[in-house]
Amino acid sequence: MNKPAIAIIEDEIPAARLLHSMIARLRPEWDITVIPGSVEEATEWFSTHPHPDLLFLDIQLADGNSFDFLSAAHPSSTIIFTTAYDQYAVRAFTVNSIDYILKPIDEQRLQEAIDKYEHLQQCSNPRPDDYLATLLDALQSKEKQYRTRFLIYRADRFWSLQVSDIAYFYSENKMTFAVTRNNQEHVLDLSLNKLSEQLDPDRFFRANRQIILCIDAIDHAEPYFNGKISVTVRPPYKSKITISEEKLAAFKRWLNF
Known part of the structure; x- marks a missing residue:
């Protein structure tokens, strides 16, 4: 041959x-x-x-x-x-x-x-x-399939990060980070917009321009200013997470699904 x-x-x-x-x-x-x-x-x-x-x-x-x-x-x-x-x-x-x-x-x-x-x-x-x-x-499968893992590369090593282990994703200084349930951070070569297309919407919600939340990471939500609500997650996020009034109805439907 x-x-x-x-x-x-x-x-x-x-x-x-x-x-x-x-x-x-x-x-x-x-x-x-x-x-x-x-x-x-x-x-x-x-x-x-x-x-x-x-x-x-x-x-x-x-x-x-x-x-x-x-x-x-x-x-x-x-x-x-x-x-x-x-x-x-x-x-x-x-x-x-x-x-x-x-x-x-x-x-x-x-x-x-x-x-x-x-x-x-x-x-x-x-x-x-x-x-x-x-x-x-x-x-052209009719059933949408969603990402289940990421290939992580650091210090000349590769390993698999399971989506099921991730509490939330956030963007900062044009970089995207995945935060796991045990509070470890990993850099991903994907924007939040791209992640939104690949993640199961039953489990992940784009709270705002900076963060995507997993349903299992949410501890509680409470009223905030100007019709917004504030969300507390586990592990804690370093800044306050707010849901705008425009997204509030969609967020409630997501929590109640």
Whole structure:
């Protein structure tokens, strides 16, 4: 079998570097390219370069998702999805793509996906004619799925931070922080606007421009000035959290859901 051309589309640079190093370690002879992890830039790249044989594609990209990219770029590549969403139509991906890999990526799981790709390349029809259409249909799952974990990088180490362990997110000096129930802080490479799209609205509420609250972190709420209310959370937040009068009805509905 000829040496395949490999590409990685991943919106988190540390995750892209980690995946590149893992693939290079398992298949040092492969030619691996890291493509910018946005729909716009990745689509532009595919319009000006030969399509790789195998594409490791993150489901959630910086400015959209893999559905947007596939619809625009029409890649001829075989696809292995990478995802932090452990319920994101994974059964359909297993059937209709080569495979999917959950983040943080385990090297043994990556090895299995590569082995599966190499085995299928020996088959007479490794990529069905309706391959792309079937993938697009799978990605249009009617049931919205939400983020369940984050890949955290610090001091040359990676680990997984579970969303279920987070009490609230806040923004300060153009940086986003996740605060866990045991009062540990982690920097995230996502804006609060982006997080609002990825978090389960039954569990998380955008209180104001600075903070997103988890329902389990709320201790109590009480009246404040000018029709606002003040919210106290566990662990304590360093500033007063207020809900505006305009958001008050939505906040009450959320608490009472």
